[in-house]
Amino acid sequence: MQGMMIARAKELLQNGTVNRVLGWQTGEFVYDITPAVFETAEELDEKFVYNAFCGNNLSKYLVKETKKDGKILVFLKPCDTYSFNQLLTEHRFDREKVYAIGIPCDGKTSGEMVKSKGLSGITGIDEDGDNITVHTIYEDKTFNRDEILEERCRTCKSKKHVAYDELIGEDGEVLDSHRFDMVAKLEAMTPDERFAFWRSQLSKCIRCNACRNVCPACTCEKCVFDNPASGIAQKAAADSFEENMFHIIRAFHVAGRCTDCGECSRVCPQNIPLHLLNRKFIKDIDELYGDYQAGAEVGSRAPLVNYTAEDVEPSIVYHREGK
Amino acid sequence: MPEVNAYKPKIVAFCCNWCSYAGADLAGTNRLNYPADVKIIRVPCSCRVNPMFILRAFQRGADGVILCGCHPGDCHYTTGNYYARRRMTLLFSMLDYLGIEKERTRVEWVSAAEGAKFAATMNDFVSTVAALGENKRLEDLRCKE
Numbered sequence A: 001m002q003g004m005m006i007a008r009a010k011e012l013l014q015n016g017t018v019n020r021v022l023g024w025q026t027g028e029f030v031y032d033i034t035p036a037v038f039e040t041a042e043e044l045d046e047k048f049v050y051n052a053f054c055g056n057n058l059s060k061y062l063v064k065e066t067k068k069d070g071k072i073l074v075f076l077k078p079c080d081t082y083s084f085n086q087l088l089t090e091h092r093f094d095r096e097k098v099y100a101i102g103i104p105c106d107g108k109t110s111g112e113m114v115k116s117k118g119l120s121g122i123t124g125i126d127e128d129g130d131n132i133t134v135h136t137i138y139e140d141k142t143f144n145r146d147e148i149l150e151e152r153c154r155t156c157k158s159k160k161h162v163a164y165d166e167l168i169g170e171d172g173e174v175l176d177s178h179r180f181d182m183v184a185k186l187e188a189m190t191p192d193e194r195f196a197f198w199r200s201q202l203s204k205c206i207r208c209n210a211c212r213n214v215c216p217a218c219t220c221e222k223c224v225f226d227n228p229a230s231g232i233a234q235k236a237a238a239d240s241f242e243e244n245m246f247h248i249i250r251a252f253h254v255a256g257r258c259t260d261c262g263e264c265s266r267v268c269p270q271n272i273p274l275h276l277l278n279r280k281f282i283k284d285i286d287e288l289y290g291d292y293q294a295g296a297e298v299g300s301r302a303p304l305v306n307y308t309a310e311d312v313e314p315s316i317v318y319h320r321e322g323k
Numbered sequence B: 001m002p003e004v005n006a007y008k009p010k011i012v013a014f015c016c017n018w019c020s021y022a023g024a025d026l027a028g029t030n031r032l033n034y035p036a037d038v039k040i041i042r043v044p045c046s047c048r049v050n051p052m053f054i055l056r057a058f059q060r061g062a063d064g065v066i067l068c069g070c071h072p073g074d075c076h077y078t079t080g081n082y083y084a085r086r087r088m089t090l091l092f093s094m095l096d097y098l099g100i101e102k103e104r105t106r107v108e109w110v111s112a113a114e115g116a117k118f119a120a121t122m123n124d125f126v127s128t129v130a131a132l133g134e135n136k137r138l139e140d141l142r143c144k145e
């Protein structure tokens, strides 16, 4: 796959369709992947990678990149195409300045995940059907995919690309992912149990803001969390109230616009399950206002900037079952 | 008879200018009783209230927060309360999901003619929150006396 992508990128650079390529390159370690812009065939040969560590969703980078001259090529995994559409819906970048290639994805792992299996000295990774082989300076170890995929990939919502100019490889289907199972489990707990669960999670937050910075729905020029008057700007939470406040507001701001791309949970250095907050909103929206998948199409109206005269009353919260 | 030192919850009531605030006024001019611990904050429309307002009220010491607006269909700005309705539904559901007592938050539609409903709503809400006791789960100790 990596070879085909590089070859196609070189062609498009050469025939002038694009003047830059947005892709992935290896950082200090092989599992330490960073998004990168390539301008020449040599750079592509030297640094471009696409493997099971390339989890980064590149769509958000288009907001800045399309402000520059010329057209840029971007590679999008299925889940990234939802973010791509959502950003277009919000008029966050110029579609004319992007050439999008959809690429298949069988799920991604991470350095942390691989290390949690007791491996160290990681030097490379290979995929073959249901197997992922991790190379280290000591050994090669083969895993079944499901063993080492990240949570978001184990509950992948779709292998279907909802936006692209061309596809490399086969397109997939929207999946029945069971991604709300854990939310339902929490809903079935008592309020005291839920409170204890969330306190133990949210109190780990160091307010690094990585979850916001990486989120394709968080592209506000002026973020509330950078506003010194908000009382919660750019600093570690002083107490449990601020922890709750940050997480409620962050999740609320993306409610209805969050495509469930899973980037926030992926980057959180404290492993806080942020997707369980986002998915709560998604699940509620689906149940109360009808199924809605942000980014499934361009131009759809997000549920929180929409209404019907027959919407349920907030008091439904007191009467719902299992609480 | 209420005890002299009985716990009295602090309640913040966001009331839209066009209906509910006038409803509160009517309750007053009709000399209907509701607890003095209900602090009314007048807002132009129920949809002026964003989730941050509700959280802030709890941070600054509220034990319960209620939002009152025109009845659906009667908003002075036509659709404001429809948006507010979705917003508050999702917010209250999230608070509940985080294990924060859902009875501490409420939305009620009160028209300018419903002074009696305003007083009754407040009495009911105050007693509900009083039964829960102080807000401990969403408190900010720095803001407490």
Ligand code: SF4
Pocket (backbone or CB within 6 Å): A204, A205, A206, A207, A208, A209, A210, A211, A212, A267, A268, A269, A270, A271, A272, A274
């Ligand atoms: S990435 Fe994690 S630790 Fe950092 S601010 Fe977000 S939740 Fe907190």
Ligand code: SF4
Pocket (backbone or CB within 6 Å): A211, A214, A215, A216, A217, A218, A254, A257, A258, A259, A260, A261, A262, A263, A264, A265, A278
């Ligand atoms: S909140 Fe998380 S899952 Fe949702 S769009 Fe942002 S990064 Fe993706």
Ligand code: SF4
Pocket (backbone or CB within 6 Å): A212, A217, A218, A219, A220, A222, A223, A224, A225, A249, A250, A253, A254
């Ligand atoms: S947290 Fe809210 S204000 Fe900040 S970037 Fe995200 S959506 Fe915008």
Ligand code: FES
Pocket (backbone or CB within 6 Å): B016, B017, B018, B019, B020, B044, B045, B046, B047, B069, B070, B075, B076, B077, B078, B080, B081
């Ligand atoms: S003006 Fe009363 S709810 Fe909008």
